[in-house]
Amino acid sequence: MENCKHLEQVTIRFAGDSGDGMQLTGTQFSNTSALVGNDLSTLPDYPAEIRAPAGTLFGVSGFQLQFSSREIHTPGDQVDVLVAMNPAALKVNLRHLKNNGIIIANSDAFSARNLKLAGYTENPLEDDTLAGYQLFAVPVTTLTKQALVEVPLGVRDKDRCKNFFALGITYWMFSRPLDVTLQWIDEKFKTKPNVAEANKKALNAGYNYALSTEIFTTSYCVLEAKSQPGLYRNITGNEALVLGLITAAEKSGRQLFMGGYPITPASDILHYLSRYRHFDVKTFQAEDEIAGVGAAIGASFAGALGVTASSGPGIALKTEFLGYAVMTELPLVVVDVQRGGPSTGLPTKTEQSDLLQAFYGRNGEAPVPIVAAQSPADCFVAALEAARVALTFTTPVMLLTDGYLANGAEPWLIPDPDTIPKIDVPVASAGQEYQPYARDPETLSRKMAIPGTEGLEHRLGGLEKENITGNVTYDPDNHDMMVHLRAEKIKRVAGHIPRPELQGDAEGPLLVISWGSTYGSVFSARDTLAREGKTFSWLHLRWLNPLPDVLDDVIHNFKHILIPEINAGQLIRIIRDRYLVDAKGFNKVRGLPLQTGELVETILTYL
Amino acid sequence: MENCKHLEQVTIRFAGDSGDGMQLTGTQFSNTSALVGNDLSTLPDYPAEIRAPAGTLFGVSGFQLQFSSREIHTPGDQVDVLVAMNPAALKVNLRHLKNNGIIIANSDAFSARNLKLAGYTENPLEDDTLAGYQLFAVPVTTLTKQALVEVPLGVRDKDRCKNFFALGITYWMFSRPLDVTLQWIDEKFKTKPNVAEANKKALNAGYNYALSTEIFTTSYCVLEAKSQPGLYRNITGNEALVLGLITAAEKSGRQLFMGGYPITPASDILHYLSRYRHFDVKTFQAEDEIAGVGAAIGASFAGALGVTASSGPGIALKTEFLGYAVMTELPLVVVDVQRGGPSTGLPTKTEQSDLLQAFYGRNGEAPVPIVAAQSPADCFVAALEAARVALTFTTPVMLLTDGYLANGAEPWLIPDPDTIPKIDVPVASAGQEYQPYARDPETLSRKMAIPGTEGLEHRLGGLEKENITGNVTYDPDNHDMMVHLRAEKIKRVAGHIPRPELQGDAEGPLLVISWGSTYGSVFSARDTLAREGKTFSWLHLRWLNPLPDVLDDVIHNFKHILIPEINAGQLIRIIRDRYLVDAKGFNKVRGLPLQTGELVETILTYL
């Protein structure tokens, strides 16, 4: 590795047909990079179609990752290296490539038919289309076939190995070791030794091809990032979220019950949870989203930690039951993996446009705490926090993530579960005098009485409750009081959540306020500007409702407030209303993470 | 009527068991008062139970009305006269009575059993409970029975006439003519002459009893109000709304299609509309609220004016389809008759707590115009406006009323339908070149092509649309543009709605901003203060989204902004966000219209 050229960070994008295995290739590159010690962040970008016809533009599947020797939290704006397995992949992704960026193209796939499908009249590998880029046209299909002559496999199966050949090239180019992937292949194809053999051969062949031909002149290396010491694994948002929920269940001594219904990009939460029967996790694939949340509420009533997860249209369907959980004051975690809206919108794209729905999307006055995860790995903490507040405050909690967080991955410093504090759940015991709506004076939460507990039989429902007794009442003053009590309870959550840390000075020209997955973009923007010796203050909010006190303290100390969001301006509505500051938004509703470069430019106008 | 004592306005409340016919009695008093020329406003207040057991507190049904010789728009804060048909009615309603107010009690009903059911240990007619009020204890049951000795009817049927006896007493007391009610009885009981006879006898007997006994010493009269000339009728909000919708259908040449599902207090909209088959009104009682709105959208696609109406939990269920209507840009009127929330809440009570849901209660960026009615009769105009905007801007519109407006009544100056302008609907014709998402440059609305039109076959759906063509596309920049186009279209509505009139000076110490049914309370507050020579500026908003330009012009000219609402503060969120003014709220969430008195007090603190 001595004779490689050092780079600080690299963004690479693998792109090909849906059937070309690009998600797999990207994941392998990520895992290897993680083990090498890079910090990294990934962005899968797959089509809405299951298997679009080969060669079409809409069938292109992409996987982008940024890996770095510095701390990073975005998959990168523009791409340094584009691996294009066919003309459509090139066409769709070229605009992401930096000037003078590297293209590794599978020249075998640039057939007349494929060119036509991609809308090219000339072969771009042969005309001037790619002037200004470093093009490496490699006959990947042919070379793979040649490498596998001796493996007893059919033509189509051999052809499927070509992504490993391409991966091998990139491993050489970025000085990555092969062993992680080789091991993975062995494990994955345990029962199909020929396939394992073929894939491993292809990987090695690609590596050796790059090493030995003179086409590729430079190999690069990206050093280990200086991360906090400890044990790491690579993790996606949906995985981390699931682990957070299981941890919360264990820490609170509750059974985890998830009522779900498949929907992109939230389905994996149901999938992953359903694997953990041995953790007493019960998943219930309901007939729809309404039944999913209803079953979760029923389970909470029966003493479990009730969870439901959905996205876009599915969340809209849950709103009636959410109001019911507010009225019955039962714990519930509602995960909203936000995607492009409105309506069915852009199901596979990311967005932050459900925040106001989370705040206000219910009939009547029905406030709920809202928490948002900031990065894939952070979904663990966010889920744990959401469950903790739901259980201690006997309230539904909205947990916001998004399509990018859900499917994106990054290294996760694995916490020691023994150091995670227990969660105390306010539950009444047999023999106690029980009033269903008597409140803890500090948290204002009510004690639950779990069916099966002798002597605490009681009834809950969606009609207005008399305070303390929980009896149904239409008394006007009681209603007014209950509306305010329910609101006050949620405000009290503020005293039980970590105070977010203000980055930078407590006064100055600019305060950037962010939430959710834009964390990464703001982080990069700050990092970028820091290198130019410029800085701004930054507050990233984990809890959106209630807002943290720190805002009261500092928000008026800044000349400008900027709120970047992947929506048309939602947190900004809340901030302006609350603090009467003329906050400005930076909003791009393109179904993609915000581009660091654009954000930096905007920030500069305020400094 | 010469020897009667003149009063400017009176509030009377009839209260009794659910089975006592109090709603009917109140309605008769209202209609008679309207025909006498009073301005008036009514508030039915019935229990959630259908027929609660006789004599219970929760089974009390009340009907309050204020009638006046001045313009009024509230049913009155406190009651001048309470008609109490049993102890429970007295117990529940006494707190509404003014000091020294009049009580007319049916002493026959104050039996030991009834007293116990009402929680009285002593008979309040006989101890000091009612000191400080003018009590008239009348054995209404006995007197009714006596009056009907000769009518060939069973005991129970006779007993049912006692409300007319009580009504007779109040007619004498307030110098009302009997003929309206007598005619109504004849009409209503056409097929049951004995019942008609009995009721008429009871009415006369009550009147004569009051006239001839010396118990009642004073009779009052309330003169005609100076109303705008024209033809009037008494109308409830739900009735007016239905007429507004039918008028809109006629004026736009559309068929009216309503997809509904019963829910209090919106059900009457379905009921009333279902009577008008001869206006080609199609009502479809769907299996739930989702199917109701879905059918309405389908009907709109097929060329009708699609309408749906619901309340509280039912509106929550419609949100997914609302987002769909935003995406497909189809006309739709969604009526939300707001009631006490959250969840099932207080189903028969009024509230204004769905405003923020109307603004933000959908996944993704899905803005819709929002219009609110200000009084029962005004529901006509509001519905007409809602339909006009929905049709001209090809958009769903939220039309907000509430429980009080829906069931309350007031005189309505009947408009001449010929003077109501036609509604132009942007529809493409056969032979035109058709692009489903091409937009009118001014309104930004798209032209619809109605199935059945040759050559304009096209497909709509909830996935993001390419501008102009309407094809499905996941293009990032198109999405960003469409999000902004949809928002801009709703903003453009501002140019097509009447500018609300600022009452009072364009600058000063206080601007009150109100919306919906609080119109009446603010009107009364202003009227009350005017008599004391005090005033404030007032802007009542019919359209909440988009907000009218006039606000930009004046809002910063006032020292204080006060926003009274029957919720925990919702419009105030919008106003503060938009104008960055430190608006204050006046909020009472008691399931009732705001009390003028309390509002006046609050306003005084700002003057």
Next chain:
Amino acid sequence: MIETLAQKEHKYTREDFSSDQEVRWCPGCGDYSILAQMKRILPELGVKKENIVFVSGIGCSSRFPYYVDTYGLHGIHGRAPALASGIKLANPDLTVFIITGDGDALSIGGNHFIHLCRRNIDVTVLLFNNRIYGLTKGQYSPTSERGKITKSSPYGSLEEPFNPVKLALAAGAGFVARSVDRDPKHLEAVLLEAAQYNGTSFVEIYQNCNIFNDGAFERFTNVKTKFDHVLYMNNDDAYRFGREHEKQLVWEDDRFSVKEWREKDADHAEVHQPETISDARAIALADMDGLDERPLPLGVFRKRDVETYDTLLTKQIEEVKKTKGQGDLKKLLHAGNTWQVK
């Protein structure tokens, strides 16, 4: 599933199941009788009060849970099956009842209802069928007869009603029965059998709404007419009816028809066997609405022994634990490719 009282010493009485809440149905409502019979059977179940949960939707009938001194959830309209499923799956030791109306279960809640039947979660569903929306003051419901004139159908409703028994049979409910509010003994027996059944048991209860649909079931409750129009189905009994049991149903090809009963029929008459009845026969029984000469069947249509969803789930958990061992949080967090940063 019914957990028997270990300590039989304290056997409950009806009163033990009366809550402190005032009953708020209209005087004369059929719901009172159903409540009374329920309070009779609860002590018979041998289940501790604290292990019983009543779940309901919205409607007059759905106020039921307030009146029983057990755990209870008054849900939202149509969604009781969702809540109940969550409760039962979270804690299979609980005995769960769903109380619902014809609007609640078959209009807005129809989907949850059929899915519940299909899944066979061990809960007991009591559908109070008054063929009207009571709580919202009298609109036609999915069980109202075609042509019904109500507030929302002033010129008559246009649609065929559902046959709830048929729907439950087709959706797969293991136990399907029908009874009527005004026949307390019958109702009590059916409720008890339903509650004791292991799996989703569905009971349609004809219930008179004396305010908005009075007399809807008069034909089947009035002593003048009921014997000729009701067939009381009993296990292993012939299909006899009529005041003197003088009539019988006989299966002819693919339907039941009415024949006189003769003494000698006793040896060979077909008898009712809900445990083994075929779908075709059960459907044929359900098809009889009592409006022609053929009687309306009351009693248990079908009672099948099938494994419940809740048992299967419990078993699945046990099996996974057998192969994977009880989950270990630390191991879980550390799974996959890990690396150490120093």
Next chain:
Amino acid sequence: MIETLAQKEHKYTREDFSSDQEVRWCPGCGDYSILAQMKRILPELGVKKENIVFVSGIGCSSRFPYYVDTYGLHGIHGRAPALASGIKLANPDLTVFIITGDGDALSIGGNHFIHLCRRNIDVTVLLFNNRIYGLTKGQYSPTSERGKITKSSPYGSLEEPFNPVKLALAAGAGFVARSVDRDPKHLEAVLLEAAQYNGTSFVEIYQNCNIFNDGAFERFTNVKTKFDHVLYMNNDDAYRFGREHEKQLVWEDDRFSVKEWREKDADHAEVHQPETISDARAIALADMDGLDERPLPLGVFRKRDVETYDTLLTKQIEEVKKTKGQGDLKKLLHAGNTWQVK
């Protein structure tokens, strides 16, 4: 209802119904065949293109409307029946198709589906049953067999599937049929008959999802096995099956069983009559899943002549107009007690 082309001069061809949208199903998906057969039957209907509307929910199958050059609505998940009902009631002259999947129609949309069947609104429902959620990448659906291992049921699903035909029959659909993607001729005939039927017609189409549930219907489509496991029901034909029609179904008491076919059976064999078939028999047919020796029925189970909701509504409007006259807006606004203020 089918409006015949007045000007028969221009008869459509298949190509007339191809839209300009690229078809985006996976290569090899069974949906292609269904689309192809649909384009074959559309010209046969004699309905003008502009009077046809395709409505769908969400799912792979629900992309169908994009590919047919008529009016179309790609709806939201499960709610196509609601949209379609509004379309048809607003304009009864339109010919309306609903395209849906097993998840769309029977999971989230189950309630709308059964209500549609009950109401008998004149629309044609085509349920593409691949026994899997395709679009969301392979979870089990309400028609997946118990024990199915999918992403969301790694240890096997726990619930009994719905039988869509049975459910539609019990819910009251007038026309109920079943066909399969890989039998184009059969499918074409069934689609045509369904489209021409006046009332709610329901067709379950077994559809192969070669990505997530490949081969689910292999038994019924593979020439090696299909003749022994499929019964093609034809009007007025005996229930014969087998490669040489050598087997037959005979009705015994309350179920069908398999017998050899003998020449002499021809005179007396029972024949299939969907117009008059009893519910019991239709259910007995629906109960056969082709997994034992009895075959899976394909074809029309039931075809009943009943008045449609849309016709009844139109009639009701006409009748009200007859008694009240066409509504007059001025009179309407002026109704009730009015008074004049001067």
